Amino acid sequence: MAEITLKSLAHSYSKNPATAQDYAIREMNHVWHQGGAYALLGPSGCGKSTMLNIISGLLEPSNGEVLFDGKVVNSLPPEERNIAQVFQFPVIYDTMTVYDNLAFPLRNMKTPEARVHERVMEVADVLELTPQLKRKAKNLNADEKQKVSMGRGLVRDDVSAILFDEPLTVIDPQLKWKLRRKLKEIHHRFRITMVYVTHDQLEASTFADKIAVMYEGQVVQFGTPRELFETPNHTFVGYFIGSPGMNFLDVTVRDGKVFSGEAPLLVDKRVYDGIARATSDNVKLGIRPEFIEVHQEPVEDGMAVKVEHAQDLGTYSIVYASLGGISLKARVEEDQITPVDKAWLRFPSEKIGLYVDDFRVELPHE
Numbered sequence: 001m002a003e004i005t006l007k008s009l010a011h012s013y014s015k016n017p018a019t020a021q022d023y024a025i026r027e028m029n030h031v032w033h034q035g036g037a038y039a040l041l042g043p044s045g046c047g048k049s050t051m052l053n054i055i056s057g058l059l060e061p062s063n064g065e066v067l068f069d070g071k072v073v074n075s076l077p078p079e080e081r082n083i084a085q086v087f088q089f090p091v092i093y094d095t096m097t098v099y100d101n102l103a104f105p106l107r108n109m110k111t112p113e114a115r116v117h118e119r120v121m122e123v124a125d126v127l128e129l130t131p132q133l134k135r136k137a138k139n140l141n142a143d144e145k146q147k148v149s150m151g152r153g154l155v156r157d158d159v160s161a162i163l164f165d166e167p168l169t170v171i172d173p174q175l176k177w178k179l180r181r182k183l184k185e186i187h188h189r190f191r192i193t194m195v196y197v198t199h200d201q202l203e204a205s206t207f208a209d210k211i212a213v214m215y216e217g218q219v220v221q222f223g224t225p226r227e228l229f230e231t232p233n234h235t236f237v238g239y240f241i242g243s244p245g246m247n248f249l250d251v252t253v254r255d256g257k258v259f260s261g262e263a264p265l266l267v268d269k270r271v272y273d274g275i276a277r278a279t280s281d282n283v284k285l286g287i288r289p290e291f292i293e294v295h296q297e298p299v300e301d302g303m304a305v306k307v308e309h310a311q312d313l314g315t316y317s318i319v320y321a322s323l324g325g326i327s328l329k330a331r332v333e334e335d336q337i338t339p340v341d342k343a344w345l346r347f348p349s350e351k352i353g354l355y356v357d358d359f360r361v362e363l364p365h366e
């Protein structure tokens with residue numbers, strides 16, 4: 001097992017990178033601690049596979065270092081890194097039995113056959129593959145094949161980490177949740193550092209204790225699912241996590257008041273001071289739909305809005321409202337009345353985040 005450190009790491013596929021856009025990984029420092037269950041979450045093209053391939057040694061980074069337990073491994077080939085990588089599509093030998101597929105990585109290392117048997121039986125048991133051990137891999141269905149592929153990663157007890165690159169893509173939706181739980185169980189049992197790449201927030205939060213959110217080649221936040229939800233560090237995390245994503249309003253101060261476009265916003269002094277002291281033109285106020293209070297009648301600090309429409313999602317509704325032309329989403333629970341035509345919205349100040357150049361800034365203390 002290993003702690004994996006990425007030190008001043010950057011990678012460009014271009015020979016002569018000139019701008020930040022030429023980098024698939026922009027300079028970053030990051031640590032995957034030993035034994036953690038992590039997810040690497042981000043949209044297509046943000047650099048997730050590039051990062052995994054750099055860790056496993058399939059790709060040499062253009063800049064910076066990869067360290068395993070403090071030792072630089074940049075020049076070590078993949079086979080000497082003891083990293084298991086599970087890809088989107090199962091990597092197995094079709095003509096071999098499931099047993100021989102699982103045994104393969106160990107036999108390759110000349111492990112004594114008694115030990116091979118012990119490990120294969122243990123891994124098959126965890127993955128519920130014992131009844132299939134004698135079957136040829138080509139006769140398995142897609143999820144069984146992917147389980148064999150995962151098993152080949154788990155079977156060696158010298159692996160430093162297992163990297164999963166969207167491993168459930170080819171799996172039937174009904175079986176996905178089962179395999180995700182299985183992976184979690186495996187992590188508890190083997191305590192191996194696991195990094196699970198996905199673009200699906202649900203997959204990330206059911207598997208991982210901590211999630212690294214990647215955007216445009218950078219890890220913009222590394223935190224628990226709750227931290228990502230409650231205090232997104234970057235506007236992208238706010239948009240990407242949660243359903244629907246966070247509301248962001250461009251804000252300025254004029255004549256001692258806060259405005260979003262032409263709409264005045266009722267916010268407290270701390271929020272006002274935070275906006276007033278920002279030195280950039282790109283200042284946004286962020287609030288989650290779940291944290292906006294929705295009232296049927298005027299209330300103190302409530303802002304009158306036009307209700308455009310509401311989406312009934314069974315146990316709650318999402319109200320789409322317009323505040324002087326600014327669109328807002330607010331969540332209304334099933335025991336509340338969903339407003340029609342008009343409503344008054346309140347932004348509790350402790351739930352407001354302030355974002356300058358897309359990164360969250362601390363609000364001044366009172």
Ligand SMILES: Nc1ncnc2c1ncn2[C@@H]1O[C@H](COP(=O)(O)OP(=O)(O)OP(=O)(O)O)[C@@H](O)[C@H]1O
Pocket residue numbers: 013024042043044045046047048049050051199
């Ligand atoms: N071999 C390559 N040569 C040139 N550019 C590449 C290569 N592989 C990836 N890229 C580019 O690097 C960037 C990051 O790609 P990467 O595959 O790491 O992203 P990703 O987050 O894993 O995306 P996906 O979820 O679609 O696999 C993208 O702009 C992609 O087009």
